[in-house]
Amino acid sequence: MKGNGAQRSKGANGWLLSAPALVLLVFAASGPLLIVAVYSVLEKGDYSGVRWILSGDGWFRVLFERDIFDQTVSFADANLSIFWRSVKLSIATTLITFAFGLPTAWFIATRPAKSRAFWLFLITIPFWTNLLIRTFAIMEVIRNEGILNTALINAGLISEPIQILYTDTAVLIGMAYVYLPLMVLPLYAAIDRFDFRLIEAGYDLYASRLQVLRGVILPIIKPGIIAGSILVFIPSLGAYVTPRVLGGGKNMMIGNFIELQFGQGQNWPLGAALSTLLLLVVLVSLLVYTRVSSRDTPHE
Amino acid sequence: MNTPIAVDARNIGKIYATGKDAVTALGDVSISIEKGEFFTLLGPSGCGKTTLLRCIAGFETPTSGSIHLSGRDITYIPPNQRPVNTVFQSYALFPHLSVAQNVGFGLKMLGKPAGDVAKAVARVLALVKLEDFADRLPQQLSGGQQQRVALARALAPEPEVLLLDEPLSALDLKLRKEMQSELKRLQTETGITFVFVTHDQEEALTMSNRIGVMSQGELLQVGTPHDIYEHPVNRFVADFIGETNFLEGVVEGHQVRIGTGDALDVVLDGQVGAVTLAIRPEQVSLTTAGAGIAAQIAETTYLGTDTHYDLKLGDGSHIIARVQSKSAGTFNVGDTVSIAIDAKAVQVLKS
Numbered sequence A: 001m002k003g004n005g006a007q008r009s010k011g012a013n014g015w016l017l018s019a020p021a022l023v024l025l026v027f028a029a030s031g032p033l034l035i036v037a038v039y040s041v042l043e044k045g046d047y048s049g050v051r052w053i054l055s056g057d058g059w060f061r062v063l064f065e066r067d068i069f070d071q072t073v074s075f076a077d078a079n080l081s082i083f084w085r086s087v088k089l090s091i092a093t094t095l096i097t098f099a100f101g102l103p104t105a106w107f108i109a110t111r112p113a114k115s116r117a118f119w120l121f122l123i124t125i126p127f128w129t130n131l132l133i134r135t136f137a138i139m140e141v142i143r144n145e146g147i148l149n150t151a152l153i154n155a156g157l158i159s160e161p162i163q164i165l166y167t168d169t170a171v172l173i174g175m176a177y178v179y180l181p182l183m184v185l186p187l188y189a190a191i192d193r194f195d196f197r198l199i200e201a202g203y204d205l206y207a208s209r210l211q212v213l214r215g216v217i218l219p220i221i222k223p224g225i226i227a228g229s230i231l232v233f234i235p236s237l238g239a240y241v242t243p244r245v246l247g248g249g250k251n252m253m254i255g256n257f258i259e260l261q262f263g264q265g266q267n268w269p270l271g272a273a274l275s276t277l278l279l280l281v282v283l284v285s286l287l288v289y290t291r292v293s294s295r296d297t298p299h300e
Numbered sequence B: 001m002n003t004p005i006a007v008d009a010r011n012i013g014k015i016y017a018t019g020k021d022a023v024t025a026l027g028d029v030s031i032s033i034e035k036g037e038f039f040t041l042l043g044p045s046g047c048g049k050t051t052l053l054r055c056i057a058g059f060e061t062p063t064s065g066s067i068h069l070s071g072r073d074i075t076y077i078p079p080n081q082r083p084v085n086t087v088f089q090s091y092a093l094f095p096h097l098s099v100a101q102n103v104g105f106g107l108k109m110l111g112k113p114a115g116d117v118a119k120a121v122a123r124v125l126a127l128v129k130l131e132d133f134a135d136r137l138p139q140q141l142s143g144g145q146q147q148r149v150a151l152a153r154a155l156a157p158e159p160e161v162l163l164l165d166e167p168l169s170a171l172d173l174k175l176r177k178e179m180q181s182e183l184k185r186l187q188t189e190t191g192i193t194f195v196f197v198t199h200d201q202e203e204a205l206t207m208s209n210r211i212g213v214m215s216q217g218e219l220l221q222v223g224t225p226h227d228i229y230e231h232p233v234n235r236f237v238a239d240f241i242g243e244t245n246f247l248e249g250v251v252e253g254h255q256v257r258i259g260t261g262d263a264l265d266v267v268l269d270g271q272v273g274a275v276t277l278a279i280r281p282e283q284v285s286l287t288t289a290g291a292g293i294a295a296q297i298a299e300t301t302y303l304g305t306d307t308h309y310d311l312k313l314g315d316g317s318h319i320i321a322r323v324q325s326k327s328a329g330t331f332n333v334g335d336t337v338s339i340a341i342d343a344k345a346v347q348v349l350k351s
């Protein structure tokens, strides 16, 4: 009894032991975010940086622009279209990785237990290489004089190279390639837990293949689909390297646009406001997505 | 033989894999299961029961032979087009669907209107006494309740044949007994043909109209429980169904002379030469010395209503007698007794 009590009192103060880690975590995680949020409501410095004067200009410039000569206010279509493009490309990336990731994960999960580790290992190999290098490798494949176009021309299928590089298609190919493992791994984990006998039960009860997929398999592996989608969508939305290298200067995504404000644009408050907005968009869409997708199937 | 046939399996053979890994799960099995019958496939683990059931369900295609359902050849028809449903050993309930949705799944897939599905689900849930659990998820139910849901789900589409693969093996003894009579009741009430698989001979004897005994991919005997118990065709069946004493002997006229030198009266059916006699323990009666085969009591085991006597015969062989405890209790270890066996109770098997 006595020993038990001693143990409990030790347990009650046990969290103190992790206090240094907690402090570090709190400062490292929320400190920079706090700075960004604060910068978004300060006045723009002359060349860069901020002046410590409260100002709504950063946030104002997210949606509107002011003519430099007559000061008339107009809607900032360009900003909005960059935002919208990013969301569209990220959703498309998520869908593409799902379309390729599901059969891949299924394939791995249905291999004999011995060889699964090998296939999973193959999936994780790209993580070992620098993102920039992988992106340049993609570039080497799809550029006009690249492997793909050369092969197609040599095969006589096309006479002129297809312009893929510096288009949305290039950005999509790059992002889908980079984020595919993030979709495959959670899907694999879900399928691995899936009881394959349920498929037979479905067939036995008159379901077609498609009905078994939609009515049995997909609903049961849904947690994996949700996890994979989140893991792909969020980094896609903030992607910087891939759209920069494969999309060229014109096809910007939010990440590039934000970088522009801190660099050439010399408008830190606008960059900070855009960053904060991106964070909010991600948080809200996460909330909505998990709400909607966990509003469960029983009672259709 | 005017009863219509539900399942007619003709010369079914099934070989899994090929080359040196090949496993012959079914040799050459022919079986006719009548409409409305409670038919049990009985045999030890690995004898091919599940394989035969999966061929009927459509999950496996036989390597040879054909399967007919109500006269129609269904050998190559996929499972989702066969009016046959299965109660899986593992239940295989859909974890993301409520009890009612599980039970309604088949009808929904058949394209029945929602109203009809709801009515059928309510009716079948009442049949298995689960009305109050319609909105639960399977994992919120006990093993016995899940078993009933699996049953209800397979019954709801009113299949021509219901296949049950050792459905009670995961339940504890008391629940198993309950479910046995429950299954029997459901089969009588619905009139659906049941093909039931078990390795438990007692289960087979108490539930079935007819039993097919299998061993190593072959069907050894098909008959009523009474037939199979009283007239096993060979030593394997006799041994597998209930406890049996085997005595070796040689036919001499209308009798069989056994190792002790005693000659037993038996009913012969043309057998000659060396034979094996199969005698159920409850057919062995004991009297205090006198005529008959002399034996000494080696061991007694009290089993409640019955008492088991392990008897040692003159030639050193043993025979078990099962005697109602009420009428017994007079013999002790070491006593010398005399054994009498009714001629009609002795099965003469070829050695």
Ligand SMILES: Nc1ncnc2c1ncn2[C@@H]1O[C@H](COP(=O)(O)OP(=O)(O)O)[C@@H](O)[C@H]1O
Binding pocket: B016, B017, B023, B024, B025, B043, B044, B045, B046, B047, B048, B049, B050, B051, B052
């Ligand atoms: N998918 C399979 N692949 C290879 N061999 C199998 C397969 N299924 C069953 N078998 C083999 O076939 C034989 C019969 O199995 P099964 O029909 O499951 O028997 P039971 O149900 O009577 O226990 C066994 O030897 C088993 O190992």
Ligand SMILES: [Mg+2]
Binding pocket: B046, B049, B050, B051
């Ligand atoms: Mg089996």
